[in-house]
Amino acid sequence: MRKVLNKVSELLCVFLLVFVSCREKNKAPTSEAINSMNLKVGEIPFCGPADKQFGAVGFGTSCSEKIQKEFELALALLHSFEYDEAEKMFAKVIDLAPDCMMAYWGVAMCNYHPLWAPPSQSELKKGSKAIIIAKSLTSKSKRESDYLDAIASFYKNWDKIDHRTRSLRFEKAMEVIYKEYQNDKEAAIFYALSLIAAANPADKTFENQRKAGSILNELYRQEPNHPGVVHYIIHAYDSPELAENALLAARQYASIAPSSAHALHMPSHIFTRLGLWSESVKSNLESIASAQCYAEQTGIKGHWDEELHGLDYLVYAYLQKGENVLAKKECDYLQSIQVANPVNFKVAYAFAAVPARYLLENKLWKEAAGLQIQKTNVNWNDYPWQRAILHFARLLGSIHIGNLDSARVELKQLNSIHDILVNQKDEYKANQVLIQIKASEAWLLFKEGQEDEALKLLYVAADMEDKTEKHPVTPGEVMPARELLGDMLLQMDKSAEALIAYEADLKKHPNRFNGLYGAGLAAEKSNQIERAAFYYRKLIAIANSPGASRPELEAAKMFIKKKGALYSTIR
Template sequence: MIKASLAIAAAAAAGLSLAQPALGQSDSSQLGAVHFDTSCTPEAQKLFDRGMLYQHSFWYRASQQVFGDALRADPECGIAYWGIALSLLWNPHVPTPAKNLAEGADAIEKGKSIGTKTQRERDYLDALSAMYADYEKVDHRRRIQAYAKAMEQLARRYPNDDEAQIYYALALNTSASPADKTYANQLKGAAILEPIAIRQPQHPGVAHYLIHLYDYPPIAEKGLEAARRYAKVAPAAAHAQHMPSHIFTRVGYWKESIASNVESSRVASADNEGHDQLHAMDYLVYAYLQLGQDEKAAAIIDEMNGVTGFTETFIAGPYALAASPARYAVERGDWKAAAALTVRPSPLAHVQAITHFARALGAVRSGNPEAAKADIVKLTELRDKLRDAKDAYWSQQVDIQRQVATAWLLYAEGNRDEALRAMSAAADAEDKTEKHPVTPGVLRPARELYGVMLLERGNANEALAAFEATLRKEPNRLGAYVGAAKSAEKSGDSAKAHDYYGQVVAIADAADSTRIELAEARAFLTKR
């Protein structure tokens, strides 16, 4: 009776009531194939495997519910508490909300208290406990690194356990330094998963995590096979429909990204998964803007405002709601609209910073530099808040935003040479880090904005180099192609100008008529 009560209590503590009944009714044949061997009863084992299907596609509410069902089927199934604790972490690429950390730590302790029947299951619980140990005092970055070390030990102890290898590969990615441009962790993780992909082609986690591991500019093309496979492996999972677009975005396949995220948004909406839906929609807005299809991007933004079923303390939904309207204005150079953006209330400092950055840039570029100063001050405050919270990554990203806005303020005030030096430094700083998986990209790359400044200053050759550098990092960006074409034309390199204007037409051939860049490109090509 004590163990049964513990199971019921854990289910309640884990918030299983948040999961909708429909979540447990999805056709498992549409989620892939996973077997995680346990010592639980046959009925609980079947449920546990189903929970793993959801978990490997980051469908946390569903996996949490089904692991709870496994406990109800077998109150002595201690490893199910590991599943609940794993579900409560949510996306391992971002910090877990404090409430979830408390519930997850409780689930780990309950799993240990009722015990497990095998050493392997005890080792899984011990390894995951690294993500919850001293969570009140130890930041996410240090805990994820400790977890990666624990998973390394687990993977070595059980070399024939694919699940141990898979979760170690994922931990290698989530614990990797954003400043490591050799991508040592990511390539090591991919080397672990590629052979498993051959043995288990229907495993959703393998395809999913390979996409994350290859989600970096120099190695993105290595992820195309996994990207095209994952959506077919788990068509019922919104995240599986979305994830291919991470690779498509990296290589500039905008039409493929749109198709991926249209379907992801549809599936997420049907399951009331607000975070997944908004995340997909932000990628949609980004892709439509690269095609010059502004009306479609605007329609998505309007639709986003009606999405529910997300949490303000978890980054995916709030980030998308802040980023999409900001990128819509900044990408199109609608500086008055950017300056007029309203900061959406958010407990997340880096989410607020997105809008303040767009406002500052918009004010400066629309001829009102004085108005930008308050937003730049706010960016400094938000950066310091993130530093105080020991959030090294996002404090750096916000500081880069501050640097860019300050550079343009200097430019507007007539300090042109100082502005160019500041803008170059900001671009260098951004190039040394990586975009976060939550976003398809920054509002506009710092290197691209540096090219714009150089071109306005009359340095066409240097501007061309900046735009070309942007394209090497972020292929098929429409703004970079336009900038490269204009720079080449002004520098007298008509061959390059012809090539780049041709790329503008190729990408944006179906752009809205309001996109004057397309008309200019066609006019140049007609003269040749």
Template sequence: MVLVANGIAQEHPHGSGEKLGAVHFATSCNEGAQKEFDRAVALLHSFQFRRSIEGFNAALKSDATCGIAYWGIALSQWSNPFVPGTKDKGQLQEGRESAQRGIAAGAKTERERAYIAAVGKLYNSFESAPQRARLLAYRDAMAEVAAKYAEDHEAQIFYALALAASEDPADKTYAGRLKAGAILDKLFEEEPAHPGLAHYIIHTYDVPSLAERALPAARRYSEIAPDAPHAMHMPSHTFTRTGYWQESIASNVAAAAAARRENQIAEELHASDYEVYAYLQTAQDDAARRLLASLPEIASRFDPKVVIAGAGGPSAGYFALAAIPARYALERQEWKQAAQLTPQETPFPYTEAMTWFARGLGAARLKQAPAAQQSIVALRQIRERLSSASENYWAQQVQIQELEVEAWAALAEGRKQEALSQMKSGVELEEGTEKSAVTPGPLAPARELMGEMLLEINEPAQALTQFAATLEKEPGRFRALYGAAKAAQLSGNHEASQKYFRQLLQVCAQADKAARPEILEARRATSQN
């Protein structure tokens, strides 16, 4: 349960000894309902949506007049606010009905009625009002709640969450994130066991230039709420951004196991994608291969009809199932393996695009022009479908992939200037957006691909600039470190070459004994110094 002293929640185990952190959201409900409500909010803060809905319903069972519980149900039904893409219509209908029940129930205080009115903004006229407009309306409504009830920590927290979740990926000032972070950081000092504060700090700073700010929260979140699978996974977002690969692996091994126990299979797949990404950066290919081999068994337990469960919804499950095989081939530059991947149609076309991208890049690197062209056509068709469905974020991500395959296909056919122009366009598009939280990173960063292309055409000095820029954004990437070392070596910059080769060996300290050729080369290069 959660006890309160001086208005701040004190951490105690919840029912059955579960550890979800310390949360207190004051309500006008009776004592029994309040306990259930606090537990449900703790679950909500760790994106345990199915369990939080059950908790809010338990509060209603204890006190039928606890109208604010419908706010919690409606917000839980919105699910993960950081997943780009249009919400499921059935999900939206249920959320609107819950918000309307909250209004009809007549919450007892003006503050509670304000929360219910705010969450309704997410669902009002969803058939015609664009999702982004509704999200911004919710953000603005929560701004009013937070301003009016300045001493209400939960109002400040949910407002900060709305700020971070609604920020435009193209806004490189990070104004919304920084404003949210200032709110969350201050409150985290006052409530160091609050799961939402640790969780949302990680999300808020989940961009390259801000990621290190989240390290204290990342190192504590799994200890705050170990009984929430997502709390085990979320630290790896920060560890991935900062190149702490072994920490990311440990985080996701624990997260996948916890998600499996809770039957949150999409979350298990999501954690597995982050896990395999970290294995591949550290050349732990045997571990990555074992995880890849486990996918059919995990997929057999994945039910895409389960929309509301944990943080990972159906799209996250489909994403991981497509991403992991593509990563395994591309990160190891197994072009034949990449070119032979089989696209799987899903309700989320951008997941299919990942396979077409891997196929196309593999074919282009093998100089198989017809196969590369087939992938380009498929990517263009997927991009157009996404644009027609107003899935603009994902349409742009697929456009980047399309440009990259076009660039390498052009290079394979000897059209060097066209190849460089296409790659430059891909770099510019990627620099103007942000990765989604659903992925640890692009299958192949655009600047990294540009660096490899420049090496191919014997421009090592320019290649080094691209690899170095990649490492600024994504520290510790295997291919960028090796590319930088090789580019420096070929351009006569011995000092830089040694630096990057040594960094590669440090990153790969846990690499398989049967090391990749790049690691053997790095060992030779540094031993001769």
């Protein structure tokens, strides 16, 4: 109750400051009201070529023409999810033209970040203050008022109404704007973004994503250099079923906004979906270099969060190419990082997933069983979902080295984390941990000799995972449940069934190293020599760099040398 009263009091103060200013001048809010937002300020770092930076946008406003260039740069940054830098530019616009209502709209948009984690309490307060100030300004068009009302619908009663409900309100408000202002390209772009943000992760028809993609593809013909258009096409089609539709946009986005580390990284979402590992490596190497440039120019303490996000995708791509040496090098580099800023869900995920992924994919079970949480500036109590990855890795490691007691201890931790997420009403992450729990229980049952029960439970886990989309923060599950099912079936000498499991997994995770090898091995063991040759050849083609070194790769090459020479395709 006290928190609610404090919030009301704080916002009332902003309102009074604005009200007094408007009565006196009817032009601009007081400096006290503006300062109360505590906006980010500073110079914008440019880490790309001088002729291209963040793409081209056009957005007419009723604000002074003298700030149009700054406003459109802020908007371009917003479209590439460079939220801190966009806020800095909107703050500059406010400094130059404090009566520019759309600059306050921009501040509110910067603190929403719809496809990332929900805004923090401080971000929600900042966005609310910006809206109060914006609503006090009289020099705005009806179109601008409609834009403001749309984002205001997201912030309204944020302390009482859940994030998803408020995101759905924003989507409905943007739909009205999209239909009313049919020649307003930005309305169409932001409506498409709102559709993607409001999509149900369990909807395998991808209704919202397809609708957004249709809108954006039509705009793409008119605005091929607009950062938001190509960026949101990638997000709309970021699923195995739709990814092919975004390949052209993925290959273009980096050249449109080369100063944005996120723009350089984002194409790798599609490359990962399609198993284009070399392109993913290139994308993330460029993104990491840009993120390091950004940190240096802005004086960030430690490492920027975008660098760690890129590292996670980079290590994943190296592992699929069999590039263990390079993957290990990046893992060691991550281990050297003690401070990352800002501390958020991306940072915590990278710290947890990268080492777990390396050990599990290489089946280094002993090392996985002893995996420790890295000592950094992350408060792991704030990130239960990410912390679950470490317990899951230790559990799988313990099971495979025969230490079932330790595995059961880790299972208790997973159950505890699941309860935390349920209590937090975070349905998606709770479900992700539940999949890990069911897969873990299945492996425990298997090791205890209860094979039928183990298989039933692991099929349930795999089906659950198939029905749920991965979170955009991750290139993929640290160990896909259906791949684990294939591994279990192989250990049960059920090779034909294992092949079915691996092939199903490869449809969702194309060109995964362990999926290809598992499919080849299962086909070999079930005497499907032609099919085994197909998968082994595909593995060899994917892991074709000079540095690729995995025992599975050598086994595949040996098979082809001895038995596969006559089989190059599946009839």
